[in-house]
């Protein structure tokens with residue numbers, strides 16, 4: 075599972091200010107944010123990759139190729155690069171254009187588009203933001219740059235401080251995620267992610283975005299084994315529960331999820347997690363299935379007095 079990374083305070087403040095300036099110039103709009111208005115303000119264009127080889131004429135290739143790009147130097151056609159590096163989105167500064175893969179589900183377009191806009195707002199990303207550089211930067215540097223673009227995307231799509239204010243005025247729960255998902259017009263997945271990261275106010279909260287919880291190993295199934303799954307921790311959870319392992323937690327979640335499921339809420343339970351000092355805490359866990367992802371939220375409710383099934 076991919077763990078969330080926290081942005082250092084200084085670049086975080088800088089990026090937040092840049093995004094907030096865009097929102098101010100748009101007149102601090104009400105949710106949901108209209109990304110077309112953001113692109114218009116920033117003079118950005120949105121295009122889709124052609125997916126059919128015939129459609130992808132040499133003229134289109136020459137238009138999209140950019141000097142100084144790795145792709146160009148190696149005389150690779152862009153479409154080959156896209157396939158090779160499996161890029162779902164790309165920003166080409168020469169044309170101020172964001173390219174999206176039309177095969178992505180609609181809900182993911184919004185996030186990918188905001189992520190690429192994020193790169194354009196962060197001046198120190200420069201050429202590093204080009205999708206083709208995924209293999210020329212060190213993994214550490216790549217991860218750092220991608221985390222910053224994701225932070226900018228979240229700050230944009232969830233309208234600066236507005237989401238945190240809305241989320242903190244409610245009890246963190248799957249119902250709150252669904253309500254705020256409708257209000258802000260983003261996917262349930264990104265809403266859960268944002269809620270865990272920004273609405274906790276010092277409370278340990280954890281979120282998992284996974285396949286349907288199961289105690290069986292996914293190692294034998296290629297599709298399951300390579301699926302991108304996320305383990306999202308609030309700052310307090312990341313600080314005090316370093317010993318909680320996501321694979322162990324996933325198995326505990328599976329024990330309370332119904333086995334005959336269709337969609338919607340699939341289970342809830344209280345689980346006990348030990349912090350890094352061995353102190354045991356009660357968390358209220360609930361899981362929701364949207365036919366593709368299982369979304370789990372675990373919220374700290376207090377200390378555990380009695381011995382209950384441990385999770386470590």
Ligand SMILES: [Zn+2]
Pocket residue numbers: 189193203219220223
């Ligand atoms: Zn990126």
